[in-house]
Amino acid sequence: MTATTDNTPTNTPPRVIALMNQKGGVGKTTTTVNLAAALAKLGKRTLVIDLDPQAHATLHLGVDPSSLESSVYDVLLEPETETAGALRQTRENLWVLPAETDLAAVENELKDAPDRNQRLTKAIASVADRFDTVLLDCPPALGLLTLNALASAGEVLIPMQAHFLALQGVSKLLETVTLVRQSLNSKLGVLGVVLCMHENQTTLAQEVVADLEDFFASAKGTDVAWANAVVLTPPIRRNIKLAECPSFGQTIFEYAPTAAGAQDYTDLAGTVLGESPKQAEPAPAQQEQATPQPESTPEPQAQVEHKPAQQEPTPTQTDTNSPYGNPYPDFRG
Ligand SMILES: Nc1ncnc2c1ncn2[C@@H]1O[C@H](COP(=O)(O)OP(=O)(O)OP(=O)(O)O)[C@@H](O)[C@H]1O
Ligand SMILES: [Mg+2]
Numbered sequence: 001m002t003a004t005t006d007n008t009p010t011n012t013p014p015r016v017i018a019l020m021n022q023k024g025g026v027g028k029t030t031t032t033v034n035l036a037a038a039l040a041k042l043g044k045r046t047l048v049i050d051l052d053p054q055a056h057a058t059l060h061l062g063v064d065p066s067s068l069e070s071s072v073y074d075v076l077l078e079p080e081t082e083t084a085g086a087l088r089q090t091r092e093n094l095w096v097l098p099a100e101t102d103l104a105a106v107e108n109e110l111k112d113a114p115d116r117n118q119r120l121t122k123a124i125a126s127v128a129d130r131f132d133t134v135l136l137d138c139p140p141a142l143g144l145l146t147l148n149a150l151a152s153a154g155e156v157l158i159p160m161q162a163h164f165l166a167l168q169g170v171s172k173l174l175e176t177v178t179l180v181r182q183s184l185n186s187k188l189g190v191l192g193v194v195l196c197m198h199e200n201q202t203t204l205a206q207e208v209v210a211d212l213e214d215f216f217a218s219a220k221g222t223d224v225a226w227a228n229a230v231v232l233t234p235p236i237r238r239n240i241k242l243a244e245c246p247s248f249g250q251t252i253f254e255y256a257p258t259a260a261g262a263q264d265y266t267d268l269a270g271t272v273l274g275e276s277p278k279q280a281e282p283a284p285a286q287q288e289q290a291t292p293q294p295e296s297t298p299e300p301q302a303q304v305e306h307k308p309a310q311q312e313p314t315p316t317q318t319d320t321n322s323p324y325g326n327p328y329p330d331f332r333g
Contacts, residue, residue, distance in 0.1 A: 014047075014131040016124060017191065017272075018153035022176075023169045024140035027159040027196025029056040030242055031268075032137040034261065037251035038269035040093035044132040047087070049120070050099035051149055052139040058098040061090045062249030065100040073103045076110065076119045076148070083123040084130075091251075095131075097123075107144045117184055120148035142176055150180040155191040156225075157232075157272075162195050162205035167212070177225045190226035192216070194268060198235035209235075232271050236264045 019028045032048055039046045049072060050057040055065040065071070070086040075097065087095045110116040124134060136149040150156065156177055160166045174190070181188045193212055199205055209231060216229045236242075237260050245255035252261045 011129070012132075014124075014128055014134050015155065016134045016136065016153045017155045017157050018136040018138055018146075018149040019157050019159055020136075020138040020146060020149065020173065021158055021160055021169065022140055022142050022146070022173060023160070023166065026140075026161055026166075027194075027236065028140070029060060029137050030246075031157075031159045031194055031196060031236065031265075032057055032135045033060045033246075034242070034252050034265040035269055035272065036094060036133070036135045037091070037253050038265045039133050039135075039272070040091060041253060041266075042269055042273065043093065044273070045093050045095075045130065047095045047097060047127070047131045047134045049097040049124075049134060049136045049149075051103070051120075051145045052099055052137055053101050053104035054139070055099040055101065055103075056246065057137040058096060058100075059249065060246040060251070061094075061096050061098075063088055063090060063096055063098050065098060068098055068100055071100045071103070072097050072123075073100055073106060075123045076103075076106050079119060079122060083126045087127065103145070110144060116144060117147045117151050121152040124152050146176075147180065147184070150177065150188060151184040153185070154187055155189055157191045158193045159196045160193055161197050162199075162202075162208040162235075164204065164208065167208060170212075174224075174226060181225050188225055190229040191272070192230040192232045194232045195235035197238045199238055200235065232268060234264050234267050234271075236261065236268065239264070 019032045021028055029052070036046045036048045048057055048061065051072065058065050068086075070081060072086065074081045075083050075086050083097065087097055089095050110119065113119075115122075120136075128134075136153060138146045138149050158170060158173060160170065170193070177188060177190060195205075195209065212231050216226060216231065219227050219229065221227065239259055239261035241256035241259040242252055242261040245252050248255055252259060252265060256262060
């Protein structure tokens with residue numbers, strides 16, 4: 001692995017982007033790692049923070065979680081742990097704050113700490129001048145680790161698959177973002193959705209994308225967290241090479257640099273950096289299909305049935321096989 005020591009401090013604060021979806025297996029980790037690698041190749045000093053006890057991002061970047069002297073677990077649990085000392089440089093311009101399986105215990109061990117939702121914010125602040133971009137790979141749950149991510153991020157990027165039920169998941173997710181914005185982090189905004197494992201030729205996928213575009217278009221000019229959100233382009237096509245490379249501890253750029261996945265993540269990085277006008281145009285309004293929206297309702301109103309946002313957090317179940325239970329979202333400071 002290439003490793004440079006150039007990590008010269010910068011004055012501009014990094015963009016901190018949380019890749020979040022409480023649904024499991026939608027492409028969060030694949031996108032975190034390969035988007036980070038693409039940004040690093042474009043010269044952006046990029047940090048991946050692995051917030052998932054499964055440690056998939058850590059493994060994908062070629063770091064053995066059992067070899068760690070310190071990890072994000074120590075950083076969150078013991079605030080005096082030096083975050084800088086837990087960082088591992090894995091490639092030129094690409095670092096990871098790795099996870100280990102112990103991370104699952106953080107949910108319980110921090111439950112009584114008054115600053116439990118701000119631990120990550122403090123850790124990132126201590127190394128912020130070293131990076132241009134920080135990508136947070138969230139676990140598939142709306143627990144304390146995800147709340148820490150949302151409390152420290154400026155932007156949320158939602159990896160998802162264009163399935164019908166996925167829209168309901170997005171509604172739930174946006175409720176959580178709204179509550180975090182109201183209580184923990186008023187600067188939080190939604191960058192948009194990145195479609196993963198995308199099969200554009202299916203009618204269902206096209207309908208879901210059109211619904212999402214309508215939904216985001218209808219939020220323009222409002223004060224909701226997703227007022228500037230878009231369906232980012234390009235969608236990431238289903239590409240077997242992307243599924244193969246994690247087991248080699250390689251990014252797509254090392255494992256299969258000419259594969260569609262490498263092209264898609266390179267182009268996505270350009271979009272995220274705003275270097276190409278690749279954000280999808282809002283689809284024309286489809287009045288006859290639109291769900292009527294109450295004028296003053298800021299909650300998600302995708303063209304699917306969903307439960308309205310609630311002021312108080314409600315119990316949430318994940319639909320994942322993840323090893324952690326799913327504690328109720330807790331937005332108290
Ligand atoms: N574009 C793609 N084409 C083919 N396979 C993909 C693609 N993106 C992701 N995968 C595969 O799909 C599976 C789930 O992806 P990934 O692990 O990134 O999802 P996740 O949302 O991080 O999952 P979890 O919720 O468990 O953390 C993995 O096996 C991954 O290799
Ligand atoms: Mg993952």
